[in-house]
Amino acid sequence: MSELLAPFFEASVRLGVPLALAALGETITERSGVINIGLEGSIIAGAFAGALGALAWGAPGGAIAGLMAGGVAAAVFAFFALGLGADQIITGTAVTIGGLGLTAAAYETRFGPTGTALSLPTLDPLPVPLLAELPLLGRALFAQPVTAYAAYLLAPVLWWYLQRTAWGLELRAVGEEPCAAEAAGVAVVRTRVFATLFGGAMGGLAGVHLSLAHTATFAEGMSAGRGFIALAVVVLGRWNPLGVVAAALLFGAASALQFSLQALGLNLPYQLFLALPYLLALLALAGWVGRTRAPAALGQPWPAGR
Amino acid sequence: MSRTRSASRTEPEAELIELRDVHQRFGAVAALRGAGLSLRVGEVHALLGENGAGKSTLLRVLAGLQAPDRGELSVRGRVVHLHTPRDAWDEGIGLVHQHFTLVPRLTVLENLALGVRGPSGGWRGGMRLPLEHVAQRAREVAAATGLAIRPNEVVERLSVGDRQRVEILKVLLREPRVVALDEPTAVLAPAEIERLLALLRQLAASGRTVLIVAHKLDEVLSVADRVTVLRAGRTVLEAERASVNARLLADAMLGQEAREAYDNAPVLGRGSVVGGNHRVQARPGHTECIACLERVEVWPAGEAAAAEDPGAEISLDVHRGEIVGVAGVEGNGQRELALVLSGRRAPVRGRAVLPPDPAFIPQDRSREALARDFDLAENFALALHRQGPWRHGPLLRWSALRTTSEKLLTRYRVLAEGTHALARTLSGGNQQRVVIARELEAGHDLLVAENPTRGLDLAASAFVHGELARLREGGGIGIVLLSTDLDEVLTLADRVFVMVRGRLLEVPAAERTRSGVGELMLSASAAADEGVEKEAWPGDA
Amino acid sequence: MKGWKRKRGQAMLERRLPVGVLRWVGATGLAAGALGLTLLAAGVVLALGGYSPLRAGTALVSGALGSPDAFLSVTLVRAVPLVLTGLAVSLAFRAGVWNIGAEGQLYAGALLGAAVGLVSPGLPAPLHLPVLLLAAGLGGALWAAVPALLKTKLGVGEVVTTLVLNFVALNLTSWAVRGPLQENRGIFPQSDQVAEAARLAPLWEGTRLHWGFPVAVAVAVLLWWVLKYTPVGFRLRAVGAAPNAARVAGRIRVKPLTLGTFLVSGMVAGLAGGVEVAGVTYALYEGLSPGHGYTAIAVALLARLNPLGVIISGTLFGGLEGGAGAMQRDVGIPAAWVRVIQAFVILSALAIERWVRARPHSVFVHPPSAPGGAP
């Protein structure tokens, strides 16, 4: 049993981590009342910049580069959506299109129009001495690349930040009732810009995981819609960092299950397996996470009526 | 934070705060056109004016929420520019808003702590959240001021009265040198108003400066040292309390001729604007019963309140041509009673026989009565769109709705850009006028009104009182008036009840005096302060 | 207007200029600057890639409306599904229903529509097309019914349920074209072609523009009229604008209204799928839509949720994508670069929109809202 389950859990974590990273970032962004659907753009930017950086300065350098690239994509979003007060959804759409396009264009310019099979320096798994030996979940949780540990650590840290710090309180207030926050002396726009940049950087880190920690290569559009799944994960996790990581791992497990089941040679239409994660998400929503409310000011421009 | 000083030196005899020639336009509306205000250390200063005169706008300017088109603000003779509320805090100016600025989904304590950085400030200030510190201070201030709050309750579950207390506490916690309050008494029960006014004096005595906006002259005159009157955005009077009386102030606010017009206006019938509260003879021999409650329970079982007093039942008949007055402190169930009577909520237990669709003037103006982002015609349509004159078969007749709106706006003297103005842009009192105009126009058999004159200037409330009286005289409609304003209830109601813990106690004719009813209400407010009260807002499904 | 924060040191200026003007100048400058920056960035990026921004621009424009045929056969044909899905989105958003699922509803509509279109011989010719479109609408409504019921019965937020169902619909289609609906020899993942009688004829011979366009326009006008002049439409807007006020002051039963709106929104999106099958592809493919349902959100919002505006913004996006194709063919700009340009165009449009709205408030003494505050 365990020789069958252990690899499944490992795959679940590998697939869950990028979602967790992106969704954690978006959680902070959305808690500040900003919905950044340009997240996909940040992820692909992070994946590509990570690849370039890794080629130039090795994997760690790549990670930094990816982080920053994700932030830059978010900065464009912030400039239009928060600076100019343009519609957040439209701006996010543009950033996603632009991110996918720009990375692809740069890739073709740098590696030839027909592309090349890059094999990049990788962020290798770092087994945690004793924990990794644990049965069943040991390797799944504690023989992972640094990006996974980043997700583990950030979840409680971000929860603490939101619930236990003055900044976190201000951020939540801005996302719920910006007028009230402003009246209390909170700088609404500055708070939102910070939250957006952070979210973008996390998206970039998710991209880094894809290109450096997971596949050791880059391909056009390899983010494959994970930015949008991350948006769903945020809701599944009820805008709570801990819940979000759990939801991300659940989603990862569902995807992993789909491959394991196909490998088992079950004779069912493969589309059923591909739809599995989404059907599970639907069940989860209908089941227990459904009734939560989004931050009251989510997606609304500030100052109001602008 | 950003603050720019001018070269001018601080001269000793200067006023504490000096606002000079402030102008503020909103589109076509000139909210302020040359308003001025001067505050001295240790005084209670009253700011008066009609609805839409510009009081709130002036306060928002003072609180750094509104950078005016023109005008100068000096603190202790030093010219300052307030770009953000934080600048105002830094100058020691704190504002209690007319429309609440609390975050509904945060707890009371979190709301109090919001924006309060620990003594360290900066990075470390951002890292630590001084909740226990704030709680401690809050307890002290609450004890000193008698503002009872429940720190861990989520704000959206609080009654309007409770929210007002939190708002005031939130400002006092920051120990501002200047405390500005925009119509703080509007939502408080008489007992609480007494306490608040006492508190304001006490603050002034301790060297703070208090600026209060209120529409009830008796309240104002009882506390104020000095008075400033705004009319149509201009400062028309600034005087010592001693040198003014009610009539003088009314003249200043309305302009003499307007005031006289009001006094002799037929709709008002009896009484005069000043004082405003005219006693009306209860009409004998009521006609048929228009709405009746039989052994109705208003509190959902399991709610603390119900648990306190299981089987709290209400039986009530409302007849055509009478006004049933319900006084009481919020949190004793009159909110729920209003929802049941108006057919907006089914009774928890018991039977409620109601006319087709009762008119309803709800308590929470901005959430339940108006669609803030709809224009005025659309807001009128909310209640009117099902009725003949405004329907063309299955279609809406916007032309008719517009004309009706125009008519009502002028009739109720609503200060607005026109029927296209968004409800959001109206002053508090003008919003209330729109609601009243609409619900009275709907002309149904039953009218349920919660604090109908909340936020109205005295002319307007006198007018509304007149309207209610007139409708009652007409005899076609039954009215239930739920109000925290004792005078209102005593003046208008034919029968007076007090709501205590979900029970409806009729006040015998003999005891229908301020003191008599006051007694009952005090016991009610005691009940509320015990934390019995729980408000389930309708529509939080 | 308010919230436009003045910087330190502007105090001096303010002595001379009224702040209202300052704010306006500032906001306008910001937006204008944004536009300039965006265009500049686009130019620079293209130049870096070794492509002439000028030729790119001209190709984009001429590809979209360089000739009558370009406009009719490219821009408008592409506009049809965008307008319909855009309408679906704007209707839902108007009622405060955040339906992100137009894509899935489009596929569901296409699936059911194609299924009907394939039953030949069967239906009498004159009925075949109407029934196809009806079925498409039904498909979309059914697909929307899931999140709609979850929302109204269980209180489950619709944003994610609709989003997630998009992916399910894609896989369902992918399975259908390999299963029940696969072409007769059972080889290719696509359906057979629908019966001639079930197709939308071209509007003008020689162009690709089909009767789906008038249909889309008709739906737009209808929705606009309903929102503006009917009680139901008014209630729908009220529920979207202020649910509590709608319930308490307007005595509107919010849930039935929400449910209804959700279904109609899904129906319109489904219609988009049916129209694509009946008017353009004549068969069901798994790659039928490149994400019209997502673009639709931008289309609807750009039109400020006004159904008539959707016709314009939909056509705009249609032209943008059509012109993009021309850039690849005529100037040899790779698809990747074209997407970059598209992003820049959208951002520029946003900057312009901000610029226009940055005018002093007094311009809108009477806001241009029609009776009932223009839907």
Added chain:
Amino acid sequence: AGEGEAGREADEPAQFALLTSGPVSDAGWYAGGYEGLLLLRDSIGAQVSHQQTRTPAEFDEAFRAYGNSGYDIVFAHGFEYQDAAIRAGDLFPDMYVVVSSGGRVADNVVPVTFTLEQASYLAGIAAAGMTRTGLVGMVGGVAIPPALGTFRAFEAGVASVRPDVRVLETFIGSWDDVSAAKEAAVAQLRQGADVLVHNTDAASFGVFQAVREATTAGDSAWVIGMNGNQNDVAPEVTLGSADLRLPAAFLEVAELWQAGELGGRPVYSGMEKGTVDYVPNPAVLDRYPPELLARIDEARRTILSGALNVPRVPYVEDEIGVQDGTGG
């Protein structure tokens, strides 16, 4: 239609266009098509153009555009174009539409079938010869006829050597989701498979990475490339590639056109024309058991001799004009 080079003055260059429904930077199927286009530009000095189209609606639009600007051949690189191709052929009699692995034929609509199955069959033999666990795997992108064809042939090749060997099959539902491809491969490896073949285009890099990691982890595993020579993607673990030389095939078509022999019937391009072959990875040639290499060559010979018919998914219609709308 049908007279090729005739009917145009010699001086003006031929105009060829390429349509792909994916990015040509995939270092695989689409990239091959693009290289083919560039080859035509350089070898016969044709004026070329490329458009990436995503939806059937865009297919029609692109064909019209090229037809209107008088292109001679549009290479529609994928079966998904076939219906739009027939419509276009109808509309523009003078334009040839060449549909890669298409199924429908008309006077000026020509399906080109690359019999990659032949190479895939040999790959199957190699896999069967190398597997220790008796379990091999196939990772596919989307289940389309060409992909399925190669998989069926691969299975046949395996069975021809060791009927006892089981073959796993996984589809990831995408051509560019590298992570998904990798996880699918990992799942098969964990299942015990030790030779993997793929048909996932750009996503295939994930399969290579999975095998690479497995071998560094100590267990021996092999991967076989597809749709091109991928032997140097991961030289140390790549057994060989079912190579597809699309440029050669494109050139062949262009020459047919110049000779005026293009149209009316499908073009088959396979091993016999050198566009398809199984290429063992020279870097690991020494790891092949000699008899296995011999066996592969043996099979290649029988295929070329026509004695062995590699199983394929037959998707080209048998005669001309069975389907509606075939103009001429």
